[in-house]
Amino acid sequence: MTEVIDGNAVAADIRDGLTDAIERLADAGARPGLATVLMSDDPASETYVSMKQRDCEEVGIRSFHVEVDTDAPAGELYDTVSDLNADDEVSGILVQHPVAAHVDYSEVVRRIDPGKDVDGFHPENVGRLVRGDPRFRPCTPHGVQKLLEHAGVETEGADAVVVGRSNIVGKPLANLLARKADDGNATVTLCHSRTRDLAAKTRQADIVVAAAGVPELVDGSMLSEGVTVIDVGYNQVDGETLGDVEYESAKEKASAITPVPGGVGPMTRAMLLYNTVKAASQRAGVDVDLP
Numbered sequence: 440m441t442e443v444i445d446g447n448a449v450a451a452d453i454r455d456g457l458t459d460a461i462e463r464l465a466d467a468g469a470r471p472g473l474a475t476v477l478m479s480d481d482p483a484s485e486t487y488v489s490m491k492q493r494d495c496e497e498v499g500i501r502s503f504h505v506e507v508d509t510d511a512p513a514g515e516l517y518d519t520v521s522d523l524n525a526d527d528e529v530s531g532i533l534v535q536h537p538v539a540a541h542v543d544y545s546e547v548v549r550r551i552d553p554g555k556d557v558d559g560f561h562p563e564n565v566g567r568l569v570r571g572d573p574r575f576r577p578c579t580p581h582g583v584q585k586l587l588e589h590a591g592v593e594t595e596g597a598d599a600v601v602v603g604r605s606n607i608v609g610k611p612l613a614n615l616l617a618r619k620a621d622d623g624n625a626t627v628t629l630c631h632s633r634t635r636d637l638a639a640k641t642r643q644a645d646i647v648v649a650a651a652g653v654p655e656l657v658d659g660s661m662l663s664e665g666v667t668v669i670d671v672g673y674n675q676v677d678g679e680t681l682g683d684v685e686y687e688s689a690k691e692k693a694s695a696i697t698p699v700p701g702g703v704g705p706m707t708r709a710m711l712l713y714n715t716v717k718a719a720s721q722r723a724g725v726d727v728d729l730p
């Protein structure tokens with residue numbers, strides 16, 4: 440029997456745990472707040488931002504929102520970030536990617552207070568993660584780790600193959616899985632578009648995480664029996680949402696697998712809330728148990 444890992448259920452557990460933490464913070468006079476910043480007319484970005492605000496409201500996190508005109512100079516976005524850095528009611532800042540084409544997104548991220556960088560993309564936080572001492576884990580890789588943990592998948596000593604080397608998913612996840620820690624200690628192979636024989640790598644893996652943005656790239660013929668498959672991919676093809684894994688054939692081989700949708704996606708959203716609560720707790724100097 441293949442276990443289908445229910446990301447909605449795990450995310451709901453995490454939100455419940457966060458609600459408790461938020462109440463304890465409130466008792467100590469600290470209320471988490473997330474600021475979202477949008478410099479884009481892209482309807483998808485607008486939807487993502489409003490989903491994040493709704494998620495915040497549901498667990499009792501305050502949300503703030505700033506829109507910067509897409510024609511504005513980069514300095515206006517920098518000033519917005521500076522204001523939010525200085526605002527004590529704001530625990531976390533998220534600048535929705537992409538921003539207007541004339542603005543360098545990396546430069547914007549560098550200007551976020553690393554203690555409020557709930558995406559975990561600031562170079563200081565990236566450096567800490569690579570050193571094995573993460574402050575904020577980027578939300579999607581962290582969500583993948585939580586799914587593995589909730590499914591009872593042992594990472595220690597496991598051969599893990601991560602397909603995709605992006606800065607937001609593949610690279611941080613590879614580092615986290617290899618980290619000397621209870622939820623790490625895996626032997627990690629990081630595959631990418633220039634990997635010579637992807638199937639040879641994935642076939643040797645105990646855990647395969649697909650994050651390539653290529654619909655159904657990984658199928659059952661590329662997997663060994665009993666593998667755990669985490670599908671990060673989220674691709675729209677002819678009005679259908681497809682993962683980076685060909686679900687039916689992969690499920691025949693896997694002992695556990697995530698569906699798309701309903702796997703990693705809800706976890707990414709939950710872990711943003713997690714990072715916001717963590718940021719508030721650190722700012723207030725109040726220790727709370729995080730789920």
Ligand code: NAD
Pocket residue numbers: 579602603604605606607608609630631632633634637650651652653656671672673674703704705707708
């Ligand atoms: P990206 O485009 O930045 O990176 C893709 C990576 O995959 C690259 O490193 C590339 O080298 C590698 N790659 C591309 N083709 C490949 C191939 N044929 N074989 C091996 N490697 C290949 O993508 P990303 O931002 O990391 O996102 C990856 C996927 O995950 C996308 O489908 C995206 O929509 C999805 N995603 C989902 C969530 C979520 O919450 N569910 C969050 C982030 C990204």
